[in-house]
Amino acid sequence: MARVRHDDGAGRSKAAAAEPSPVRSVVRASEEGAAEEPSLRPRTMDEYIGQTALKRKLRVFVDAAKQRSEPLDHVLLHGPPGLGKTTMAQILANEMGVRIHITSGPAVEHKGVLAGHLTALESGDVLFIDEIHRLPPIVEESLYSAMEDGRIDLPVGEGTRARTMPFALAPFTLVGATTRTALLGAPLRERFQIVEGLEYYADSELAAIVQRTARILGFSATDAGAAEIGRRSRGTPRIANRLTRRVRDFTQVRGRDAIDRADAEYGLGELGIDPEGLDAIDRRVLVAIVDLFDGGPVGIDALAATLSEPRDTLEDVYEPFLLQRGFLVRTPRGRQVTRKALAHLGREVPPGGGQGELPL
Numbered sequence: 001m002a003r004v005r006h007d008d009g010a011g012r013s014k015a016a017a018a019e020p021s022p023v024r025s026v027v028r029a030s031e032e033g034a035a036e037e038p039s040l041r042p043r044t045m046d047e048y049i050g051q052t053a054l055k056r057k058l059r060v061f062v063d064a065a066k067q068r069s070e071p072l073d074h075v076l077l078h079g080p081p082g083l084g085k086t087t088m089a090q091i092l093a094n095e096m097g098v099r100i101h102i103t104s105g106p107a108v109e110h111k112g113v114l115a116g117h118l119t120a121l122e123s124g125d126v127l128f129i130d131e132i133h134r135l136p137p138i139v140e141e142s143l144y145s146a147m148e149d150g151r152i153d154l155p156v157g158e159g160t161r162a163r164t165m166p167f168a169l170a171p172f173t174l175v176g177a178t179t180r181t182a183l184l185g186a187p188l189r190e191r192f193q194i195v196e197g198l199e200y201y202a203d204s205e206l207a208a209i210v211q212r213t214a215r216i217l218g219f220s221a222t223d224a225g226a227a228e229i230g231r232r233s234r235g236t237p238r239i240a241n242r243l244t245r246r247v248r249d250f251t252q253v254r255g256r257d258a259i260d261r262a263d264a265e266y267g268l269g270e271l272g273i274d275p276e277g278l279d280a281i282d283r284r285v286l287v288a289i290v291d292l293f294d295g296g297p298v299g300i301d302a303l304a305a306t307l308s309e310p311r312d313t314l315e316d317v318y319e320p321f322l323l324q325r326g327f328l329v330r331t332p333r334g335r336q337v338t339r340k341a342l343a344h345l346g347r348e349v350p351p352g353g354g355q356g357e358l359p360l
């Protein structure tokens with residue numbers, strides 16, 4: 001079983017080798033992912049539902065590295081938030097039988113913090129850097145020699161005698177996670193030998209995750225109840241887990257011990273999740289484009305300013321889902337709503353499609 005060291009965000013690391021469950025010790029209170037009860041995280045490839053093609057490849061890379069008694073090559077995982085990048089990093093460490101040290105780009109504020117993490121690694125360990133695109137540039141540069149040559153230059157001496165000394169690191173695996181590979185400069189991206197994306201989950205996979213989560217929470221869901229929650233989870237396990245917990249609350253308080261379709265519909269309705277899985281912010285995005293920008297096209301910055309939402313959140317969280325479900329399209333001149341969006345909002349499709357070319 002992988003052991004975990006966890007950076008608390010202040011650059012300190014907590015050893016957790018003695019914990020019976022390594023996953024339990026990686027929760028970060030400051031992050032949304034921490035809201036997911038740690039024991040909900042699958043610990044092995046077999047327990048992990050979905051991402052079938054990715055799992056098949058990673059299994060081969062893990063088996064091959066183990067056969068050669070080598071560390072796994074450096075891995076970059078990319079994809080929207082909540083799809084399981086951190087979970088997959090933990091599984092990789094677990095399946096390799098090594099420890100994982102967890103930190104994030106913003107937490108590695110300077111070279112000294114990075115050096116602290118790297119020099120604490122034992123042979124074969126995984127260093128997981130979430131949001132790796134947010135590493136300060138100078139820290140990113142010192143990562144290059146660590147990844148390529150297994151070396152980091154440490155400062156020694158003071159004043160006029162100050163210089164750097166190369167320090168040999170134990171062979172290790174860097175697992176980086178980012179929402180979009182485009183956010184990463186080529187020099188860093190090219191130093192990863194394995195670059196893989198996580199895809200939105202199919203509704204049936206989310207239904208299976210809901211069943212599993214309900215079971216772990218000591219509750220249950222009928223097939224139809226789980227399917228309803230899965231269908232409205234925007235392709236994202238983190239959301240499926242959050243909705244499962246909340247729907248369980250509604251169901252339990254109504255004196256019932258299993259979530260059926262009616263319970264799911266009731267609970268999700270109370271939570272403001274509509275039948276297409278859109279939440280209040282999704283609808284606000286679409287309504288703003290329709291009402292304030294005549295359906296688009298509108299540039300992302302204008303939209304972000306209008307909605308008072310950070311541009312990154314719109315681009316990473318809301319837009320990919322709305323694009324994937326066909327509510328929004330990207331044109332060279334900006335974002336535009338589709339007929340499907342208008343129909344969903346109960347708005348008239350203008351004669352000739354508004355701008356004359358409203359996408360279907």
Ligand code: ADE
Nearest residue numbers: 040042047048049084237
């Ligand atoms: N919980 C969150 N993501 C999961 C996944 N992919 N499989 C099983 N349980 C999960």
